[in-house]
Amino acid sequence: SQKIEQNSEALNIQEGKTATLTCNYTNYSPAYLQWYRQDPGRGPVFLLLIRENEKEKRKERLKVTFDTTLKQSLFHITASQPADSATYLCALDPSGSEGQAGTALIFGKGTTLSVSS
Amino acid sequence: DAGITQSPRHKVTETGTPVTLRCHQTENHRYMYWYRQDPGHGLRLIHYSYGVKDTDKGEVSDGYSVSRSKTEDFLLTLESATSSQTSVYFCAISAPGQGLGYTFGSGTRLTVV
Structure with a gap:
């Protein structure tokens, strides 16, 4: 069956450390993966998109990798802060297109990150 | 959220009643979505x-219908609400191919009693 899984439901780390979140998928060949942040009571907010031909992408303290052989994306937050505490979602387009095919993203269940000071 | 609004934000309704949730965008995006x-x-x-009057079903479409008569509005109707439809409903918009991801609304918390 087709699945997208985020391995940890919860991750607790200390301030200043690097948080690493994992997203695995099976039976898809996505053209890209996306990562979102969701705070309690709010809608998800888009963070980063990484395409299949991009091994790594960075945005400030965020880094995403995409390994199509392992069918895995890793999401890193360096020098983590309590303000980074939130739920992080990965998502992909199961059609393998850039979205123009009229399909919609499917989402993992999310990993809730807690950063303690 | 900027460019997309959902209404109402909260609603309590009784089992068996029809309910309509509204999503309104000002971004002129072609694609709109309803998630729970x-x-x-x-x-x-x-x-x-994926356009005015062009809609398709998702994973959990049973008991729901949608309508899109103009670009900016996407309505979700629960034809006869059941307790299993108690959930938080999110609308999202996108402009595929631009690498910008989805923009989500703030959500509607629906309780069916």
Whole structure:
């Protein structure tokens, strides 16, 4: 069956450390993966998109990798802060297109990150 | 959220009544989506639209219908609400191919009693 899984439901780390979140998928060949942040009571907010031909992408303290052989994306937050505490979602387009095919993203269940000071 | 609003934000309704949730965008995006989010299930697609009057079903479409008569509005109707439809409903918009991801609304918390 087709699945997208985020391995940890919860991750607790200390301030200043690097948080690493994992997203695995099976039976898809996505053209890209996306990562979102969701705070309690709010809608998800888009963070980063990484395409299949991009091994790594960075945005400030965020880094995403995409390994199509392992069918895995890793999401890193360096020098983590309590303000980074939130739920992080990965998502992909199961059609393998850039979205123009009229399909919609499917989402993992999310990993809730807690950063303690 | 900027460019997309959902109404109402909260609603309590009785089993068996019809309910309509509204999503309104000012971004002129072609694509609009309705998801529901439940503990243990994450975000699941209900219906989506790829243009005016063009809609398609998602993973959990049973008991729901949608309409899109103009670009800016996407309505989700629960034809006869059931307790299993108690959830948080999110609308999202996108402009595919631009690498910008989805923009989500703030959500509607629906309770069916």
